Every structure is written in C-alpha cells, then in structure tokens.
Amino acid sequence: MxxxxxxxxxxxxxxxxxxxxxxxxxxxxxxxxxxxxxxxxxxxxxxxxxxxxxxxxxxxxxxxxxxxxxxxxxxxxxxxxxLAVIEANTDKTYLRDLPSVPTHWSSRGLPDWPEYVVKPAISAGARDTARTRDRDEAAALAAALEAGGRTPMVQPYLDMVETEGETSLLYFNRRFSHAVRRTPMLSAAATSADLARAETRTPAADQVELAERVLDTVAGPLLYARVDLVRLPDGSPAVIELELTEPYLYLRHDPGAPAAFTKALAELL
CATH class of the missing domain: 3.40.50.880 (Class I glutamine amidotransferase (GATase) domain)
Incomplete structure (x- = not known):
C-alpha cells in the first residue's frame, strides 16, 4: 500500500x-x-x-x-x-516576474496611491500586514521591515477586493478543480476565522487564462496550486499571490475536490 x-x-x-x-x-x-x-x-x-x-x-x-x-x-x-518550488514560493519576490498587483519593493520613493498595503515578502495569512491611507506611515512601516532585515512590499489597496472580491483558482496536478471568492482579509470586519470562509465562484475566461499562464512559468510537478487574483481598476485580472507551499484548498466548497486532490497525488506517485 x-x-x-x-x-x-x-x-x-x-x-x-x-x-x-x-x-x-x-x-x-x-x-x-x-x-x-x-x-x-x-x-x-x-x-x-x-x-x-x-x-x-x-x-x-x-x-x-x-x-x-x-x-x-x-x-x-x-x-x-x-523543494525547488517551495524555496522560490516562500519569498514573495517571485511576484516581480508575474503579472501581479503593482508593487513597490522599498520604503523610499513610494508612489502616490490613495491607500497602501504594506507587508513583508516572507509572510503568510496577512501576518505583519498593515493598511493605511497615510503615505508617510506606509513608508515608516516599510522602513521598519527593512530595519529588521526583511524585504517590504508596498501595494495600492484595491477596492475591488471588497466588491468583486479575490478569486482563488485551485489546481491539482495542473488541472483546474474549483474556484472561490475569498473573504477580504484586510477589510475592516475581517477576523482570523475568515481564512476558511469563501463562496464558490465560476472564474471568468480571462482569469482562467491568466492563472494557467502563470502556472506555465513554474517548472516541475505541482500536486496543488492556488492562484489568487483580483481585478485592477482597468478591469484586467492580476495576481495577488501564487500559493504553492501551504495554501488552504477550500476542499469543502466543491464535492469533487477531495477526490480530485487524491487522484492528482496518485498520478504523481
């Protein structure tokens, strides 16, 4: 066995x-x-x-x-x-090579955005992530990360996260399984319990095209992948994160997902 x-x-x-x-x-x-x-x-x-x-x-x-x-x-x-996938994916500087949300990688010369999200490049579950409208505060938060030897990520806060929401597409052995609309973790009402809360969503064709184009940039076997997308103000989809290490898989949101995950594992073995 x-x-x-x-x-x-x-x-x-x-x-x-x-x-x-x-x-x-x-x-x-x-x-x-x-x-x-x-x-x-x-x-x-x-x-x-x-x-x-x-x-x-x-x-x-x-x-x-x-x-x-x-x-x-x-x-x-x-x-x-x-290992090669995990090593690259646990540092979000991989986003530099993807069609992702605009990101400034320094505490200096911040763009003039209405609202900022500041987080470290090595993080998970919105840990050490802050949201502010104050440009100076955003710079100070990024500088504090740099002082601690961490690479800061400064991004514009996108209202679409709370309207259309984040769309997460789940793939097992590179085959699409299901998608969900995730609870926005930086909304005022969000709590840590919101990690697993989501609703099933049918992704749009442009979201599927982007997700699969992004997965094509990763070499080697992928038992699981979660591609988190949001729409930019111009309506185009962009990557928030490519989760290849320890993503929550929202298996309860699709009746066939546990079996699809298991089939993918059997295939790779």
Missing part, C-alpha cells in the same frame, strides 16, 4: 479542518495517510512514499529551518510540492 505523510504544524484536527477530509479521501483510494508535524524530530520521513506539504503555517519566522527540513525530506522521500 502507498503511504503518504501529511505535513502539518499541528496534527490536531481542530487546527486544520481539511486534514480529516484529505486522509479519508486518501484511504478510499488505497493510500495510507498519516499527519506528521514537520518539525517533529522523531518523524521518520523515509518511511513514506511521499511527504505532502500541507498546513505548515508556522514556518514564516522559521523559514531557514523549514527549508532545511524540506531538503532533508527530499533526500529520502518524494516531496510534494518539491
């Missing part, structure tokens, strides 16, 4: 509501799955046919340690997504 590890930051189902859903889908397909904390020194990763990186949501302040773990795992088991 094929055995796979589900790498997480905490193996309790209360911390990851997709864990039990995935393990059940794997079991139905003849894949024996087990949740393992990625930083558990007792875990034997070589005992698995594959290690699937999932809810490793505490990696951000420990990125070097996390990447060292991924290197060790890839020497003894199939790592999905692969």
């Amino acid at each position: 094929t055995t796979c590890a589900y790498a997480t930051f905490d193996d309790g189902p209360q911390h990851d509501d997709e864990l039990a859903l995935v393990l059940a889908a794997w079991r139905a397909a003849g894949i024996e799955g087990r949740a393992e904390r990625w930083d558990d020194p007792a875990a034997d990763w070589s005992a698995y046919d594959a290690v699937v990186v999932r809810s490793v949501w505490d990696y951000v302040p420990r990125r070097a340690e996390f990447l060292a773990w991924a290197r060790r795992v890839e020497r003894s088991a199939r790592l999905l997504n692969p």
Whole structure:
C-alpha cells in the first residue's frame, strides 16, 4: 500500500479542518495517510512514499529551518510540492516576474496611491500586514521591515477586493478543480476565522487564462496550486499571490475536490 505523510504544524484536527477530509479521501483510494508535524524530530520521513506539504503555517519566522527540513525530506522521500518550488514560493519576490498587483519593493520613493498595503515578502495569512491611507506611515512601516532585515512590499489597496472580491483558482496536478471568492482579509470586519470562509465562484475566461499562464512559468510537478487574483481598476485580472507551499484548498466548497486532490497525488506517485 502507498503511504503518504501529511505535513502539518499541528496534527490536531481542530487546527486544520481539511486534514480529516484529505486522509479519508486518501484511504478510499488505497493510500495510507498519516499527519506528521514537520518539525517533529522523531518523524521518520523515509518511511513514506511521499511527504505532502500541507498546513505548515508556522514556518514564516522559521523559514531557514523549514527549508532545511524540506531538503532533508527530499533526500529520502518524494516531496510534494518539491523543494525547488517551495524555496522560490516562500519569498514573495517571485511576484516581480508575474503579472501581479503593482508593487513597490522599498520604503523610499513610494508612489502616490490613495491607500497602501504594506507587508513583508516572507509572510503568510496577512501576518505583519498593515493598511493605511497615510503615505508617510506606509513608508515608516516599510522602513521598519527593512530595519529588521526583511524585504517590504508596498501595494495600492484595491477596492475591488471588497466588491468583486479575490478569486482563488485551485489546481491539482495542473488541472483546474474549483474556484472561490475569498473573504477580504484586510477589510475592516475581517477576523482570523475568515481564512476558511469563501463562496464558490465560476472564474471568468480571462482569469482562467491568466492563472494557467502563470502556472506555465513554474517548472516541475505541482500536486496543488492556488492562484489568487483580483481585478485592477482597468478591469484586467492580476495576481495577488501564487500559493504553492501551504495554501488552504477550500476542499469543502466543491464535492469533487477531495477526490480530485487524491487522484492528482496518485498520478504523481
């Protein structure tokens, strides 16, 4: 029987509501799955046919340690997504090469925008992210990130995030599975519980075209990918993030998604 590890930051189902859903889908397909904390020194990763990186949501302040773990795992088991993908994707400077939301990468010379979003290039879940209308405050926030040795990202806040919303397109083994409209995490009413809240959405043709064009820039196998898009003021779609490391997959929003995820894993193995 094929055995796979589900790498997480905490193996309790209360911390990851997709864990039990995935393990059940794997079991139905003849894949024996087990949740393992990625930083558990007792875990034997070589005992698995594959290690699937999932809810490793505490990696951000420990990125070097996390990447060292991924290197060790890839020497003894199939790592999905692969190390090269994870290493590039955990630093959002990858957005420089994509048709993304306009981004200023310094605390100096900020563009004159009505409202700013400031965040570090290595972050997850809107951690250390701020929104302000004050250009000087935005510059100060970016400077504080630089002082801490972090690369700042300064972007315009887009009202379309709260009207049309962010659209996330989910792909398993590069095949489209489903899409959702995500709760805007920087809206005044948003809370941490909003991470998993979304509604099913049928993406427009231009969004699908952009998402697949972006995925074509990534070499190698991709068990999962989440492409987060928003529309710019001129109506064109742009990438907010390309999530290839530990994205929430919104599996409960599409009845066929757990099986599609499992089929993709079986294909790659």
